[in-house]
Amino acid sequence: MSLYWYGGHSGFIFLVLVLVGVYYALSGQGYRFDFGWFLTETSPYMWANLGVGLTISLSVVGAAWGIFTTGSSIIGGGVKAPRIRTKNLISIIFCEAVAIYGIIMAIVMLQIIEPFEADSATTQVRRANYMAGYSLFGAGLTVGMCNLFCGFCVGIVGSGAALADAQNPNLFVKVLIVEIFASVIGLFGVIVGIIQTSKITMGNKAK
Amino acid sequence: MSMQELYFNIDNGYLEGLVRGFKGGILKRADYANLVQCETLEDLKLHLASTDYGNFLANEPSPLTVNVIDDKLKEKMVIEFQHMRNHAVEPLCTFMDFITYSYMIDNIVLLITGTLHQRPISELITKCHPLGSFEQMEAIHVAATPAELYNAILIDTPLAPFFVDCISEQDLDELNIEIIRNTLYKAYLEAFYDFCSQLGGTTSEFMCKALEFEADRRAFIITINSFGTELTKDDRSKLYPRCGKLHPDGLAALARADDYDQVRAVAEYYAEYKPLFEGAGNNPGDKTLEDKFFEHEVELNVNAFMQQFHFGVFYAYIKLKEQECRNIVWIAECVAQRHRTKIDNYIPIL
Numbered sequence: 001m002s003l004y005w006y007g008g009h010s011g012f013i014f015l016v017l018v019l020v021g022v023y024y025a026l027s028g029q030g031y032r033f034d035f036g037w038f039l040t041e042t043s044p045y046m047w048a049n050l051g052v053g054l055t056i057s058l059s060v061v062g063a064a065w066g067i068f069t070t071g072s073s074i075i076g077g078g079v080k081a082p083r084i085r086t087k088n089l090i091s092i093i094f095c096e097a098v099a100i101y102g103i104i105m106a107i108v109m110l111q112i113i114e115p116f117e118a119d120s121a122t123t124q125v126r127r128a129n130y131m132a133g134y135s136l137f138g139a140g141l142t143v144g145m146c147n148l149f150c151g152f153c154v155g156i157v158g159s160g161a162a163l164a165d166a167q168n169p170n171l172f173v174k175v176l177i178v179e180i181f182a183s184v185i186g187l188f189g190v191i192v193g194i195i196q197t198s199k200i201t202m203g204n205k206a207k
Numbered sequence: 208m209s210m211q212e213l214y215f216n217i218d219n220g221y222l223e224g225l226v227r228g229f230k231g232g233i234l235k236r237a238d239y240a241n242l243v244q245c246e247t248l249e250d251l252k253l254h255l256a257s258t259d260y261g262n263f264l265a266n267e268p269s270p271l272t273v274n275v276i277d278d279k280l281k282e283k284m285v286i287e288f289q290h291m292r293n294h295a296v297e298p299l300c301t302f303m304d305f306i307t308y309s310y311m312i313d314n315i316v317l318l319i320t321g322t323l324h325q326r327p328i329s330e331l332i333t334k335c336h337p338l339g340s341f342e343q344m345e346a347i348h349v350a351a352t353p354a355e356l357y358n359a360i361l362i363d364t365p366l367a368p369f370f371v372d373c374i375s376e377q378d379l380d381e382l383n384i385e386i387i388r389n390t391l392y393k394a395y396l397e398a399f400y401d402f403c404s405q406l407g408g409t410t411s412e413f414m415c416k417a418l419e420f421e422a423d424r425r426a427f428i429i430t431i432n433s434f435g436t437e438l439t440k441d442d443r444s445k446l447y448p449r450c451g452k453l454h455p456d457g458l459a460a461l462a463r464a465d466d467y468d469q470v471r472a473v474a475e476y477y478a479e480y481k482p483l484f485e486g487a488g489n490n491p492g493d494k495t496l497e498d499k500f501f502e503h504e505v506e507l508n509v510n511a512f513m514q515q516f517h518f519g520v521f522y523a524y525i526k527l528k529e530q531e532c533r534n535i536v537w538i539a540e541c542v543a544q545r546h547r548t549k550i551d552n553y554i555p556i557l
Contacts, residue, residue, distance in 0.1 A: 069216045076224015080231060156212045159220065160515060163227050 044133025045113070048202070051140025052110045055193075058144030059102020062151025062186075066095035069155030070162065077166035084165045087172060091158030094183045098151045101190045105143045108194070109136050114203030121204070128206035139196040146189020153182040211408045215516040218296050223515070226524050229287055230512060232259025233531055235557050242538050243550050248276070251539055273539045280535060284528045285337045291521065298406060302518045304365065305399045306525055310339025311366055312395060316388045318344065319356065341365060369394035386438075389429060389446040396422050400450035406518070413511050413519035417526075420507060422451030423480065424500050430461050430470055431496070452477060479503075494552075501554050505530055509556070527556055 024030055070091045078085045113136070116129050161175035201207060215223075234242075238258055245251045248271040252264045263279050264271065292303045314335040321331040332344065341364055357370075369391050396418060403414035426447040433443050444462035447453075453461065453473075460473045474480040483503055487496040494502075504526065511523035534553035541550040 065213070069213075069220065072216045072220025073224045076221040077228055079225050080228025152213060155216075159216060163224060163515065166224070166228060167231055 044130050044202075047133035047137040048109075048113050051136035051138070052106050052113075054137075054140035054144040055109060056102050056106040056144075059105075059147035059151070060099050062148035063095050063099035063102070064151070065148075066098065066151040066153075066155030066158065067092055069152075070095060070158030073159035073162045077162045081166035083169070084162055084172075088158070088162045088165060090176065091154065091161055091179060094154045094158065094179055095151055097183060098147045098154065098186045101186055102143065102147050105139070105190055105193050109139060109197055112136065112197060112200060112202055114201075114206075116202060116204050116206065125204060125206050128200070129202050132200040132202045132206065135196050135200045139193040142196065143189045143193040146192075147186045150183060150186030150189070153185070154179055157182050211410075212516050219299055219518075222291050222294055222299065223520060225291060226520050227512065229259075230520070230524050230527070233527055233556055234258055234534075236555050239534070239538075239553060239555060242535070245538075245542050248273070248539060248543055251276070251535075251542060255535075273536060273543055276539050277532065277536050280532045281337065284525070284532065288338060288525065299518060299521070301402070302406075302410075303521060305395075305402060306522055307338050308366060308369075308395050308399075309392065310336040311341060311364065312339070312369075312388060312391045314339040314341075314344065315364065315366065315391075316384055319387075320384050322356070366391065366395075369398065386442070386446065389425075392425065393446060393448040396425075396448040397450050409514050409517035410519055413514070413517060414522060417504075417507055417511075417519070417522065419451045420479075420504065422448035423453045423457075423477075424504075426451065426453055426458060426461055427470060427474070427480075427496075427500075430464055431467060434466060452479070498552070498554065501530060501533075505554055505556055530554060530556060 021033075024032060070088070074085065074088045074091075112132060116125060118126075121129070157175065157179045161172060161179060164175055165172040238254070241254045242251060245254060249269070252271060255264070256262055260280075260283065263283055264276065267275055267279070288303070292300065295303055317334060318331055321328075335344065343364060400415065400418045400422075403411045403418065405411075406414075429443060429446050440462050444458065447458045447461065449455075449458070451457075457473055457477065461470065464470050464473065471484045474484045483499040484496065487494055487499050508523035508526045511517075511519040534556075537553050538550060541547055
C-alpha cells in the first residue's frame with residue numbers, strides 16, 4: 001500500500017468531514033455537535049468495558065507479536081547452533097510476561113464494575129460511576145498500549161539476542177540486559193494503570 | 208509504514224536465522240592457516256573435514272583432483288541455497304531468483320557457444336553452474352538456426368526480459384558472444400538494482416551499495432580488457448551498467464579512455480576506488496587489480512551481517528561462499544602443483 005493510496009483515501013475522508021461540518025455550521029445547526037451531550041448520554045459501562053477489552057486484547061497482541069518475532073529467529077538460529085534453543089526461551093518468557101500483566105490488570109479492572117440505578121441515583125453516585133467508567137477506559141488504554149509496544153520491543157531484541165548467541169555465546173547475557181530494560185516499560189504501564197484504578201468505585205454505594 | 212523489524216520475521220525469520228548459521232560456518236583465518244600447511248590434497252581433505260564442510264569428500268575415489276574438490280564445494284553451496292529458496296515466499300523468492308540469474312547468463316552463453324561449435328549436450332550440461340540451471344536448458348541445444356535459438360531462449364527462460372530489451376534476432380547471429388554476455392549482464396544488473404530500490408528499507412540500503420560496486424567494477428574491467436581489441440569506444444560504452452556511482456560522468460570518461468593510466472585517472476575522482484587502483488600492479492610483490500576488487504567486495508559483503516531484518520544477508524552469503532570456494536581452490540592448486548610461493552594470495556574473509 002503506497003503512501004499515495006493512504007494519502008488519497010485519508011484526504012478524501014477529511015474532505016467529507018470538513019464539508020459536513022461546514023454545512024452544519026452554515027445552516028445554523030452547529031449546536032448539534034454537542035460533546036457534552038455525548039459524554040453524559042453514553043453509559044459509563046461502555047467506557048469501562050472498552051477499557052477492560054483494550055487491556056487484554058492489546059496486551060495479547062503485543063505478546064503474540066514478540067513471541068513470533070523471537071521464536072522464528074530461535075528456530076532459524078537453532079539449526080546450526082542447537083545450544084541456543086533452551087537458553088533463549090527466556091526471551092519468550094519475557095514476552096509472555098507482557099500478556100500476564102494484561103490479564104491481571106483486566107481481572108483487577110473488571111472486579112470494579114458494578115451496576116447502579118441510574119434513575120434514583122444521587123448526583124454524587126452518578127458522578128462517581130461516571131468517573132469510574134472514564135478511569136477504567138483510560139487505564140485500559142494505558143496498560144494496553146504500553147504492553148503492545150513492550151511486546152514489540154522485547155520481540156525484536158529477543159530475536160537479536162538469539163542470533164547473536166548463535167554466533168558468540170558471550171553475547172547472550174549482554175543482550176539480555178537490553179531485553180530486561182525493554183520489558184520494564186510494560187511494568188510502567190501496569191503501575192500507572194493500578195494507580196488510575198485504585199480510588200474508583202462503581203455501584204449504588206459509590207463515592 | 209515500513210517498519211521492517213516488525214513484519215520481517217513473519218515470512219523470513221527462520222531463513223534469516225538459517226543463513227546466519229551457515230555464515231558462521233565460513234572458514235576463518237585459523238582454518239586457512241591450517242590449509243596452507245597441507246602437503247597433499249589428502250591433507251586438505253582431512254583439514255576440511257573438521258570445518259563445516261564435514262565429510263563431503265568422503266565418497267570420492269582417490270586420487271583427488273582439484274576439479275573434484277571444486278565441484279563438491281559448489282555442490283554444498285548449491286544445496287544450501289536451494290533449501291532456502293524452497294522455503295522462501297515473496298518477495299524473498301524473487302530476490303533469490305535474481306541472484307541465480309547471473310549464473311543463468313553464464314550457462315546460456317556457455318550453451319550457445321557449445322551449440323555453435325557442435326559440442327554434445329551432455330558435455331555442456333556438466334560444465335554448467337548448478338545454481339543457474341533452468342528447465343529448458345536442453346531446448347537450447349536442439350535449436351538449429353539462430354532464429355530458433357532466439358525463440359527458444361525468449362519463450363522458455365526467465366531471462367527473456369533481459370533479451371527482449373537489448374538483443375534482437377540478428378544480433379544473436381552477428382554479435383560476438385562476449386558482447387552478448389555483457390549486454391545481458393548489464394540488463395540484469397539494472398533490473399536487480401531497480402527491484403532492490405523498490406523493496407526499500409535496509410535491503411535497498413545494502414543491496415544498492417553492493418550492486419553499485421558490481422556495476423562499477425564491470426565498467427572498469429570491460430574498459431581494461433578492451434584495450435588492444437577491435438571493440439569500438441561506442442560499443443564499449445553501450446556495455447557499461449548504468450546503476451553504479453560512475454554514472455554518468457565516470458562512464459563518459461571511461462568511454463574515452465585509451466590506456467590503463469587514463470582509467471586510473473578516472474578512478475582517482477572516486478574516494479572508494481582510488482585506493483583500489485593505488486595498491487595494484489603487475490609486479491611480483493603486488494596484488495592485482497582483480498584481487499583488490501575481490502577484497503573490497505568481501506569487505507562490503509561482511510557488513511551485510513551487521514544489520515538484521517533485510518535480504519542482503521542472502522546475497523552476501525552467496526558471494527562470500529563463492530570467494531571461499533575460490534580461496535580453497537587456489538590453495539588446492541598450489542598444493543597440488545607444489546608451487547607454494549603464492550599460496551598466501553587467498554583473500555581472508557572473517
